[in-house]
Amino acid sequence: MSNETKLTITADKFDAVIFDMDGVITETAKTHASAWKQLFDEYLKDRAEKNNEEFKPFSIEDDYLPYVDGKPRYDGVKSFLQSRRIDIPWGSPSDDPSAETVCGLGNRKNDYFLDRLKHEGAKVYPDAKKLVTALRNNGIAVAVISASKNSKPVLEAAGVIDLFDTSVDGNDARRQNLKGKPEPDVFIEAAKRLNTTPDRSIVVEDAIAGVQAGAQGKFATVIGVARNTDPDSLSSQGADIVVTTLDELTTAPAKNAAVADPMDPAECAQKISDRAGTRKPAVFLDYDGTLTPIVEHPEDATLSPEMADALIELNKHCTVAIVSGRDLADVRSMVNLDQLIYAGSHGFDIQGPHGMHIELQKGEDALPHLEIAHQALQQKLHAIPNARIERKKFAIAVHYRQVPDNRVDDLLEIGHELADSYPQLKLTGGKKIFELRPNVEWDKGSAVLWLLEKLELDPDKFLPIYIGDDLTDEDAFKALKSKGVGIMVSDEVEDTAADYVLTDTEQTRIFLEQLAQILARQTA
Numbered sequence: 001m002s003n004e005t006k007l008t009i010t011a012d013k014f015d016a017v018i019f020d021m022d023g024v025i026t027e028t029a030k031t032h033a034s035a036w037k038q039l040f041d042e043y044l045k046d047r048a049e050k051n052n053e054e055f056k057p058f059s060i061e062d063d064y065l066p067y068v069d070g071k072p073r074y075d076g077v078k079s080f081l082q083s084r085r086i087d088i089p090w091g092s093p094s095d096d097p098s099a100e101t102v103c104g105l106g107n108r109k110n111d112y113f114l115d116r117l118k119h120e121g122a123k124v125y126p127d128a129k130k131l132v133t134a135l136r137n138n139g140i141a142v143a144v145i146s147a148s149k150n151s152k153p154v155l156e157a158a159g160v161i162d163l164f165d166t167s168v169d170g171n172d173a174r175r176q177n178l179k180g181k182p183e184p185d186v187f188i189e190a191a192k193r194l195n196t197t198p199d200r201s202i203v204v205e206d207a208i209a210g211v212q213a214g215a216q217g218k219f220a221t222v223i224g225v226a227r228n229t230d231p232d233s234l235s236s237q238g239a240d241i242v243v244t245t246l247d248e249l250t251t252a253p254a255k256n257a258a259v260a261d262p263m264d265p266a267e268c269a270q271k272i273s274d275r276a277g278t279r280k281p282a283v284f285l286d287y288d289g290t291l292t293p294i295v296e297h298p299e300d301a302t303l304s305p306e307m308a309d310a311l312i313e314l315n316k317h318c319t320v321a322i323v324s325g326r327d328l329a330d331v332r333s334m335v336n337l338d339q340l341i342y343a344g345s346h347g348f349d350i351q352g353p354h355g356m357h358i359e360l361q362k363g364e365d366a367l368p369h370l371e372i373a374h375q376a377l378q379q380k381l382h383a384i385p386n387a388r389i390e391r392k393k394f395a396i397a398v399h400y401r402q403v404p405d406n407r408v409d410d411l412l413e414i415g416h417e418l419a420d421s422y423p424q425l426k427l428t429g430g431k432k433i434f435e436l437r438p439n440v441e442w443d444k445g446s447a448v449l450w451l452l453e454k455l456e457l458d459p460d461k462f463l464p465i466y467i468g469d470d471l472t473d474e475d476a477f478k479a480l481k482s483k484g485v486g487i488m489v490s491d492e493v494e495d496t497a498a499d500y501v502l503t504d505t506e507q508t509r510i511f512l513e514q515l516a517q518i519l520a521r522q523t524a
């Protein structure tokens, strides 16, 4: 058995890995195979006796693997019986397990399977558990799919139900009318639930019908797992890579995934629109450094008329919210478009059209401490030339853009001392700025998630897009990781949780214009 790495999975190339369950994650492929053999041997023997024919037993190699493995239960029955030229009525899913119908035989197999599961339990393959955990740690979403309607009890019995971001099984397939393997429907549905597309997703399968489905669905890479299956049939039927154990697949952090490849804004808008599919974008934008270039003095960071037009145009087609570190009143007056939604003070103070307004209580509790810290800062920063305090309702920013380089460490020291003295406050950083904020679990990410819920932007119908340039925006990129899209605006970013990078505010403007045009065409 070789452990040579056949593929290293990183988040710059792939958003998601979709694993088949039986035989890839859990050792239940053998349990299924034995249940099928029990059913068909019993049935074929009975038939042979009745019709005075020779009994030809059900073979795992020649019958199970090509006709039954990986397929929905009743399709498997039909497909095998056809191969033996046996024609019986389809029947109905409510058929008794003793009925001589496709559904009846399928139901009997299910009884045999559940009985075996009860007595033998379900084991997880250790290499699968290791890979799934490592993928999640590297920011790659994972799904498990199964044609079986029993996947939940199996995953529970194996103790791995919480390991996956989503799952699609035989029950979902019936509810949503998804075709079984070798059709790619269940894999496509899993990619959709992980907020991505087949061209950014990997399929990992041990069944021939499964690799056929992956190839037919045009998934970025189809990996065949030949634990028990013949490697050549997996590659001839659609696997791009065949492994005998999942230890041959590795994953690594993609530090500069998006950074390595800043994108043309028009291409970025098109790509995100493709990714949205039928979902409507909801656009959340940071202000400084995203909508306006960074300048020496905060009051000079005015919105250009062209950027205002781009926002107005986009807002005709979708929700647009501004999520800023600035005080709510400040950012509202800088943008000056009443129809938008605003979250000021990093999301502690939120206001929108139709009287919507919330000031977070947990922020209010820190107000007395912020006031004392403000007074202390005024005294202590006296000695630091050009240090500038910006008092906001739910934060105090200290700007050091004009502070001589040799005094910046002293200034930062003052910030640390104050944060240490007031545990109710926390120190955060940004572009030539430090801030004292309420020391509670609330940031731009929480604010965006709160807004999505408040505005009823259901993830099935809306794709949230967050655009920002600074450290505090990383919280929003992380919060939207498996729910939406993050765009970092920077020409010198080293690491980010965002999915795409635009280099400057001019590119933001072009992106917004292009997105508005795409949405306008869609509604025309």
Ligand SMILES: O=P(O)(O)OC[C@H]1O[C@H](O[C@H]2O[C@H](CO)[C@@H](O)[C@H](O)[C@H]2O)[C@H](O)[C@@H](O)[C@@H]1O
Binding pocket: 286, 287, 288, 289, 290, 293, 294, 295, 296, 297, 298, 299, 301, 323, 324, 325, 326, 327, 390, 397, 399, 401, 430, 431, 432, 433, 470, 472
């Ligand atoms: O979340 P944002 O909307 O990006 O706000 C972050 C901070 O932006 C402002 O400061 C930054 O922009 C200034 C103007 O370009 C620049 O002079 C400063 O160095 C930057 O840090 C704003 O003044 C802060 O209140 C915001 O927290």
